[in-house]
Amino acid sequence: xxSSRSSVVEFLSFSCVLVQLFSLSxxxxxxxxxxxxxxxxxxxxxxxxxxxxRLFSVVESIVETGRRLIEAKKRVPHGQWLxxxxxxxxxxxxxxxxxxxxxxxxxxxxAHGRNLPPSWRTLSILAQLxxxxxxxxxxxxxxxxxxxxxxxxEMAAIYQAAEQESLNRWSDAVDGLTAALAYAxxxxxxxxxxxxxxxxxxxxxxxxxxxxxVNEWETx
Numbered sequence: 001x002x003s004s005r006s007s008v009v010e011f012l013s014f015s016c017v018l019v020q021l022f023s024l025s026x027x028x029x030x031x032x033x034x035x036x037x038x039x040x041x042x043x044x045x046x047x048x049x050x051x052x053x054r055l056f057s058v059v060e061s062i063v064e065t066g067r068r069l070i071e072a073k074k075r076v077p078h079g080q081w082l083x084x085x086x087x088x089x090x091x092x093x094x095x096x097x098x099x100x101x102x103x104x105x106x107x108x109x110x111a112h113g114r115n116l117p118p119s120w121r122t123l124s125i126l127a128q129l130x131x132x133x134x135x136x137x138x139x140x141x142x143x144x145x146x147x148x149x150x151x152x153x154e155m156a157a158i159y160q161a162a163e164q165e166s167l168n169r170w171s172d173a174v175d176g177l178t179a180a181l182a183y184a185x186x187x188x189x190x191x192x193x194x195x196x197x198x199x200x201x202x203x204x205x206x207x208x209x210x211x212x213x214v215n216e217w218e219t220x
Contacts, residue, residue: 058118060110065120066102069095097124106134117147125152129159 076084085092098120101107104127107116115138116123126134126143137143137155189200198206 057113059107059113059116059123062098062118062120062123063102063108063110063113066098066100067108069099070102073099097121097127100124100127103127104134105131112138115143115145117143117145117152119149122147122149122152125149125156128156133159 072084073081082092085095088095090098101120101123106112106129107123107127112135116126116134126147129137134143142155189203193199
């Protein structure tokens with residue numbers, strides 16, 4: 001193993017062991033001390049962590065682990081990330097969840113840390129909520145440190161159902177527009193439209209309205 005890869009593996013192992021150690025530690029106060037013992041080979045990081053042991057909450061520790069994983073992935077050569085994960089005490093799914101937590105703007109905002117549940121599994125579910133939703137639910141008293149995973153799953157399920165409904169409506173709109181475009185290319189409106197049918201003038205008016213609305217949409 002090359003020295004560069006060895007340093008990456010050390011960094012990964014140190015980063016990934018944090019959350020598992022925390023979940024096994026009955027005392028938050030001694031969490032970083034446990035890390036010191038288990039990662040004694042990484043003297044520099046151990047000293048830093050012990051000095052900061054009282055500055056990190058549980059949620060902050062979880063977020064920091066996710067951030068270290070993100071940083072570690074940048075150090076691994078392209079195509080070797082999955083191989084690197086196999087060297088760590090985490091599964092690929094766990095790594096994905098931790099990085100998802102660290103990337104979420106609300107969870108990674110330390111101002112919200114004291115109001116969030118100290119469980120990386122529960123936090124990974126809350127990370128499925130859109131930005132801004134977590135602060136809103138914290139203010140409403142729906143998200144607290146005592147929030148259970150089942151409750152978080154219910155919140156995520158409600159959002160996912162709403163998101164799916166939005167996607168279904170978008171799909172319906174696209175299908176309707178596609179049908180209208182296909183008609184316009186192949187046909188012309190009947191010369192004599194019955195009164196109970198939309199007139200050509202009304203049809204054009206609706207197209208103009210649609211054009212005005214979509215021009216106001218933000219595009220990526």
